[in-house]
Each structure stands twice: as structure tokens, then as C-alpha cells.
Amino acid sequence: MSRPLHPTFPSHRSLSEALRAVRSREEQETLLGDEEQADPDGCLRGDGGPRPIFVPDPHSGLPIYMTIHRIRRVILASIDDPYTTDQLKEPRMNILIVKPIVDRLYDPDDVSIIYCLLVNRVQFLREQSFQAHHQTVNITRANLCELVASKMLRRYDEEHSGRPGLLLLANILVGGFEPFQNCPSEVARENRHALAWSLQSRGGYEGKLTSLEIAIISESKYFLSGSACQKVVDAVYRGRIVYTPNSFIDILPDHYKHKPIALYDPRKAPLLNQYRLIVPRSRNIIEVCQFIILLVLYYICMTNRDHTQFTGYEICFTVYAAGWVLDEFASMLEHGWHVHTQNLWSFLDITFVVIYTLYLIIRLHGYATNNLEEGRQALDVLSIAAPILLPRLAFNLMPENMLFISLRAMMADFTALSLIAVWCFGGFLLAMKWLSMGNSSVGLGDAPDPLTISKWMLWIWFGLDGTGIQEAPSFHAILGPVLMVTYAFLGNTLFLTVLVSILSNTFSKIAADATAEIQFRRAVLTFEGVKSDALFAYRPPFNILALIILLPLKFMVSPRWFHKVNVAAVRVLNAPILLAISLYERRRLWKSKKRAPSSLMKHGKASFFNFSSFNVHGDLQAVFDTDPPQSVIDQIEEEDEIEDAILENSFAAAANKDISREISPATGTQRRRRFSSVWQG
Incomplete structure (x- = not known):
């Protein structure tokens, strides 16, 4: 059954709903209750029962191979012309292309959709490097895969809150998947070399990659900078979510245990937990x-x-x-x-x-x-x-400094451009050496060696000294100065101008999207x-x-x-570190539920130690220290509902007017036919 082409315009989210979304993100630190059932290693039990030592892959039944090719078919049918990333994010394109694809592919029971979208993005980026005549179209398709993945992950986050929602997002991003999973037997036989890339046995987790890893290697910075993705990245970085990662090669493998993706309770874990290292x-x-x-x-x-x-x-x-x-x-x-x-x-x-x-x-x-x-x-x-x-x-102490982030990218551009310049300017070096060898006025032993000529060229390159120009007539009375002056124009003027322009452009691109760059580095570090x-x-x-x-x-x-010996050795050698980590995490890893402060704490003796009260502007902070009463919240929501109804009607009218203005009847009919064939297929 096909889905409608034009979905209804999304209703404007009220301020109260936005406030609840913000509070749900803040309450991530309070998801751990006082009475929890946990395994001896601190992993919370989802069903209340004990887990086996080696947990099998819970996602082994997902049809990932079919989903990858299904998504590729939808993307190819949706994009025939090149668009920029900003154009894909416009409301018109969102209603005509992005939103129908999200609605079609979204499945709350399938956590591999995001992985399959990012795999298709990697493939489109690879194809654009080999097919120059479809380069911009394939880049657009790759960007569409990233945009759809970002919106779909946000939808997972909005429709699943609390602890189940966080665990669902974690399974989507750090759960292991394999591209040939559940493929037909004839496909598996033809691709045995691709399926046997890992030599180490991992009990069914061989060749598994995560969505987070695919996003990093494809540099999906827009996807990684999303709030839903950063929620999981932050939880994994702080250790609130634990899991057993997959690796390419382990020098010292210890695969006796495999833990599932779960929340971690430091109060139920041993005092010396080697996994916290x-x-x-x-x-x-x-x-x-x-x-x-x-x-x-x-x-x-x-x-x-x-x-x-x-x-x-x-x-x-x-x-x-x-x-x-x-x-x-x-x-x-x-x-x-x-x-x-x-x-x-x-x-x-x-x-x-x-x-x-x-x-x-x-x-x-x-x-x-x-x-x-x-x-x-x-x-x-x-x-x-x-x-x-x-x-x-x-770099370690200031990893989010924009100077260091841009310096890494500019060093890569500088190295590439310098190698190209050395390659091109090598012809000038050979020409000057051969001219000096053919100059009869200079003896063969007195001719400058290539190292001396290279030194003169380097000085001219950076504008340090003009010895090379002064010595140019010794190569040839006419051709020597011509070559050296030409090199000075190209190297010191043209090359440095191009170099400064490229580095300035690189820095401006990174600075323009500083938030995405910083969050991308956070994801890589995590x-x-x-x-x-x-x-x-x-x-x-x-x-x-x-x-x-x-x-x-x-x-x-x-x-x-081997696992017992390894655990014992790690705990003995790292006992002080493990003890410090355990004591810190039992106090700071999770926060207790917020309780309203008593009147004594507000106005009694405790207020004496509140040094912000002595500040002239202390009231600006104090107004946010406590939540407003329910009567104020009800009054705010009542006013918001009236304003939201007005905004929703105005946005819907404006959107319908823009769509009817921008899309001609022929173009709209053609796109409707293409989408209908895709959805029904």
C-alpha cells in the first residue's frame, strides 16, 4: 500500500513541548533509580533476569542486505538533479523529498535503518570519485542519505523517551551490523572474500561495524552534530552506557565475555572494575x-x-x-x-x-x-x-579550540600544495643545472651543485634572500636571469598567493560550522x-x-x-586508578532525582553560605534556581495553545503558497509519478 505523496504540514511545536524536550535531555543524568537489578559487572538488566556471559547478537535477524539495496533504489529514484545541502534543507524539498522518504523508511522495530543509510552515503561518495559526469548528483544523493538519517534519528529520539529511548538510540548508533547480513546464499558464496576479512573469532560478531563508525569515515558532520546523536555520544563518553566494542584486529584478544548495550550502575559494580579503564x-x-x-x-x-x-x-x-x-x-x-x-x-x-x-x-x-x-x-x-x-x-588540553581544529585541516592542504609545487618547480632546478654545465665561461668543477641551487630557490620562495637572482647570469647570460625571475614570480608571488587563499578558504569553512566540527571531533574521540x-x-x-x-x-x-589471569593482572597493576574511578563515579556519574528545596534551605541557615546572594546580579541566577509553580505553568501553556494555533495556520498557508508558486504542474506531476512508483514498488 502506497503512502500519500504530500504529507500534512507538521504542526508548530508549542513552547511547552519544546520545554519538555529540553527537560528530557537534562533528565538523562537521572535515569538511574535507587532500586535497580544489575549484573555483577554493573550492567542493568533490561528484563530483570541474569544474562549469559557471552550475549549473542540481538540484531542478527535484521535483513540488512535487503535494506541497503532498498534504500539505494529509493534514493536513486528521488534525486536526478544536483542540489546543494542548503537546498535539500529547505521546507519545499523537505515536504517533497525528505519527509516522504523518512516516513517510508521509518520502522521503530528496525535499528539498522540508520546504518544502511550511512552505508549508502559511503557508496555514493565513492562513486562520485570515479564518475566525473555524475559527480554533483552523487554528492547530492550522499547528502540526502545523511539528511534522512539525521531526521530519522531525531524521530526515534522524539518518539521514545526516558531509559528505553536512550537504549534504543544506543543500539542504533553503537550496535554492530554487517552489510551482507541475511543475504541470499548465492550472494554469500560470491562474496566469501569480503565476508572473511577478520581472522579472529568473535562468536558471531565478526565483521560488525557501527553506525557511529560509518558516520565518522564518511565525515557525516551534520548527522553527528544532531542532538540525538550527541546524547548517545555523551553517554558513552561518560560511561553511562557500556557495551563491548568490535575492532579490526586485537593484539591481545580477550573475547571470553561480551556485554550487551546497557546502562551502567557503579553502585552495583565491583570496586575494582577493570572495564572502566x-x-x-x-x-x-x-x-x-x-x-x-x-x-x-x-x-x-x-x-x-x-x-x-x-x-x-x-x-x-x-x-x-x-x-x-x-x-x-x-x-x-x-x-x-x-x-x-x-x-x-x-x-x-x-x-x-x-x-x-x-x-x-x-x-x-x-x-x-x-x-x-x-x-x-x-x-x-x-x-x-x-x-x-x-x-x-x-592539542590534548584544548581539543575544542578552533585554531587547533583548523590547523589540522590546513596542514593537510599545505602539505599537498607544497608537494605539488616542489614537483612542478623541479623543472627549474634541472634547467638551471644543465645551463650551468653548458656554460663555457664557468669551469665544470666551479658549477654550482643541485643542493646549492635548491638553497637559492628556497630562499627566493620564502622571500629571504635574492642570491639566486644575482647568480643567475653564471648559468646563462640571458636564459639564466629569465628562468630565475620567472621562478620568483611563480613561486614567491603566485604560489604563496594561492596558498594563502586556499588556507583562508579552509579556515573560513571550518569556522563557519564550528559547532559541527567540534562535535565531530567529540564523536571521534569517544x-x-x-x-x-x-x-x-x-x-x-x-x-x-x-x-x-x-x-x-x-x-x-x-x-x-586466560580471562581470569588477565583480569587479575589488570586489577593489581591499576588498583589505585580503578579505586579513584569507582569512588568518583559512585558520586558523580548519575545524579539523584531533583527534589524541591525546603523553606529552611531557601531562607534559613543554608542561605548564609550562598555567596551568589551577595552579588548585585544574583537575582538573575536565583530566578532559575527553582521551578515555577504549577499555576504559572498552566497559565503559560494556555497562552501558548492560542498562539500555536495562529502560528500553525499561518505557516501552513505560507507553505502551500510557496509550493504552488515554485512547482509547475508538469514538474509536480512528473515528481508525483516517480515517487508513486517508488513507494508502490
Whole structure:
């Protein structure tokens, strides 16, 4: 049965409904009651019964393969012409295209629709890079998938409130799905290579990806900046929602247990809960502390450097940095290169890994061969890590600063443009070298070498010195100055002008949508913070010992005993950290239900300690400290209903007038026929 083409114009939401929506978001912190049934690890029981140790996939029966191709068919039939993102968000396009697709695809019992939409977005973005003649159309289709996914997620949020609504959103965003799930047998046989991408057995969770991960790799910033998505991201970041994540490769896998997506009650969990080490907020704080230790050891090592021998400071730094590099390497394998490089400071980490690896190879080779000069060169290589480590700490402490967010994007543009310029200007270098070789007035041994010519060109490039122009006649009396002046115009004037224009455009784009950029980085930080590899539970340099000892042990004992040994080792090595996390979360992770303050607390002795009352403008804050009485709320809602009726009639009339004005009868009939064929199909 086909759905109506033109849905009724959505009624204007009253202020009281908007206020209730705001309060529902604020009440997310109070979803935990006093009497809750929880498992021994703190996960709340949805049905009140105990869960198995390894929970099977609750979404294994969803027809994801069919849904992906169904959505692709609908999107292809809906968009034939290119539109910008702003045009897709206009009310006319919302009524004609976006809203009917949302109504058609929305299913409260299917949590994989958002995943399938984002998978189609990735495919359309891939197609636009190979089909230049359909480039703008495929970009429009990709943007439509993101827009429909965002509106559908908001609809899930509006129609499901409280704890069930939060868990539903969490299952949509962080639940694992596989694109070939429940596909026909002949399709599975033809795509065996794609289905067997993971070598590690995960009890039915092999190859599962989340909607949040697909949104990150497709850079769906509009989708990730939505309030419904950020609600789940914030809950996962703070550890209110827990689940067992999927990973690409685990160096030290421990898949004995698999927890479902559930709320976490720290009061019912053990005091030393090793799973809290991979909560994104806790892990972020721990990583900052680890990096500060690395920076301090690096400073002590370099200030007490001795190339003739390994000092105690250098040994401490080398061992700790090796553990830190191992942690970074495991992070790359956890979610893949594409997701890891979306991190704000990933390029700094990768640069330090390269510098440290070069230092260690040269240093060990020099020590083995007793070559003091190689030891000196190794420490010199390590000294260039200082411009990497100090800014990295600033990136950690101010991850939402627009300067750092834009700096990452501008560095990528600057590197790409510089490589292109070096490639193009290499012809000038060859020409000048060959001219100097053919100049009879200059001896073959007196001709400047390519390194000297490159130095002169670099000085001209940055406007530091004009030696190259002065020496140009030594290449050739006429062609030498012509080449050098032409290079100066192209390099110092044209290239730098283009470079400044590109970087300014990049910064303006990021600054224009600063909120979406910041929330996108939050989502990346949250997704990367949830780890499944057991190696992340060990702090450097103990992760090196865990790799050496526990990895061979895994092949000698059963999964149950390996899990017991792993848990015991983690709790012993991280006991102070786990104790601090547990005590903090039992007080601050959830807030108690709001209670109206008594008159004694308002006007009695407690008001003496309210220092805001001594402020001249303290009443501006005090008016919001307590909720208004019910009589005031009833009066506000009564007035809003009258105004909403007037606004609804005016908006409906304006919308119908704009639609009839913008769409001709022929165009409207053609689009109606196309939509009717899609819906009935």
C-alpha cells in the first residue's frame, strides 16, 4: 500500500513541548533509580533476569542486505538533479523529498535503518570519485542519505523517551551490523572474500561495524552534530552506557565475555572494575597523564644526554616510549587507519612514532658496533621530536579550540600544495643545472651543485634572500636571469598567493560550522576511546610485559582461565586508578532525582553560605534556581495553545503558497509519478 505523496504540514511545536524536550535531555543524568537489578559487572538488566556471559547478537535477524539495496533504489529514484545541502534543507524539498522518504523508511522495530543509510552515503561518495559526469548528483544523493538519517534519528529520539529511548538510540548508533547480513546464499558464496576479512573469532560478531563508525569515515558532520546523536555520544563518553566494542584486529584478544548495550550502575559494580579503564572520559584523562610522563622523561633524557653510553634517564625514556608507541600502534589496529587519522592529534603521534623508531634503530646499531658518532646522530634525531611533543600537549588540553581544529585541516592542504609545487618547480632546478654545465665561461668543477641551487630557490620562495637572482647570469647570460625571475614570480608571488587563499578558504569553512566540527571531533574521540583489546588496560611500559607474557599464555590455557589471569593482572597493576574511578563515579556519574528545596534551605541557615546572594546580579541566577509553580505553568501553556494555533495556520498557508508558486504542474506531476512508483514498488 502506497503512502500519500504530500504529507500534512507538521504542526508548530508549542513552547511547552519544546520545554519538555529540553527537560528530557537534562533528565538523562537521572535515569538511574535507587532500586535497580544489575549484573555483577554493573550492567542493568533490561528484563530483570541474569544474562549469559557471552550475549549473542540481538540484531542478527535484521535483513540488512535487503535494506541497503532498498534504500539505494529509493534514493536513486528521488534525486536526478544536483542540489546543494542548503537546498535539500529547505521546507519545499523537505515536504517533497525528505519527509516522504523518512516516513517510508521509518520502522521503530528496525535499528539498522540508520546504518544502511550511512552505508549508502559511503557508496555514493565513492562513486562520485570515479564518475566525473555524475559527480554533483552523487554528492547530492550522499547528502540526502545523511539528511534522512539525521531526521530519522531525531524521530526515534522524539518518539521514545526516558531509559528505553536512550537504549534504543544506543543500539542504533553503537550496535554492530554487517552489510551482507541475511543475504541470499548465492550472494554469500560470491562474496566469501569480503565476508572473511577478520581472522579472529568473535562468536558471531565478526565483521560488525557501527553506525557511529560509518558516520565518522564518511565525515557525516551534520548527522553527528544532531542532538540525538550527541546524547548517545555523551553517554558513552561518560560511561553511562557500556557495551563491548568490535575492532579490526586485537593484539591481545580477550573475547571470553561480551556485554550487551546497557546502562551502567557503579553502585552495583565491583570496586575494582577493570572495564572502566576503557571508558572514553577515563581513558582520555589517563592518556593525558601518560603523555605528560613521556614529555617529562623526554626532557630529562635530552638535558642529560650522553652519546657515549646509555644513561639511566635514557633507558627509562626508551622503555617508556616503547610502551607508548606500542599503545599507539594498537590504536591504529583497533579501528583501522581511516578512523585513527580522524583524531585531532593523530598526525603528531604518527610523526613521533617515526622519529622514535629512527632514533632507536640508529642508537642500537651504534651501541652494537661501538660507533660513538652514530650515538650522537641518534640523539640528534631524537631532539627534533621537541616541536612535535610540546604542541601535542596543547592539542590534548584544548581539543575544542578552533585554531587547533583548523590547523589540522590546513596542514593537510599545505602539505599537498607544497608537494605539488616542489614537483612542478623541479623543472627549474634541472634547467638551471644543465645551463650551468653548458656554460663555457664557468669551469665544470666551479658549477654550482643541485643542493646549492635548491638553497637559492628556497630562499627566493620564502622571500629571504635574492642570491639566486644575482647568480643567475653564471648559468646563462640571458636564459639564466629569465628562468630565475620567472621562478620568483611563480613561486614567491603566485604560489604563496594561492596558498594563502586556499588556507583562508579552509579556515573560513571550518569556522563557519564550528559547532559541527567540534562535535565531530567529540564523536571521534569517544569512538576511539572505547577499546576491546585487552592490551589497552595495561599502562606503558607494562603493556610490553603483557604482550611478552600474556600473548603466549593465550595459546596455552582456556579462554576462561586466560580471562581470569588477565583480569587479575589488570586489577593489581591499576588498583589505585580503578579505586579513584569507582569512588568518583559512585558520586558523580548519575545524579539523584531533583527534589524541591525546603523553606529552611531557601531562607534559613543554608542561605548564609550562598555567596551568589551577595552579588548585585544574583537575582538573575536565583530566578532559575527553582521551578515555577504549577499555576504559572498552566497559565503559560494556555497562552501558548492560542498562539500555536495562529502560528500553525499561518505557516501552513505560507507553505502551500510557496509550493504552488515554485512547482509547475508538469514538474509536480512528473515528481508525483516517480515517487508513486517508488513507494508502490
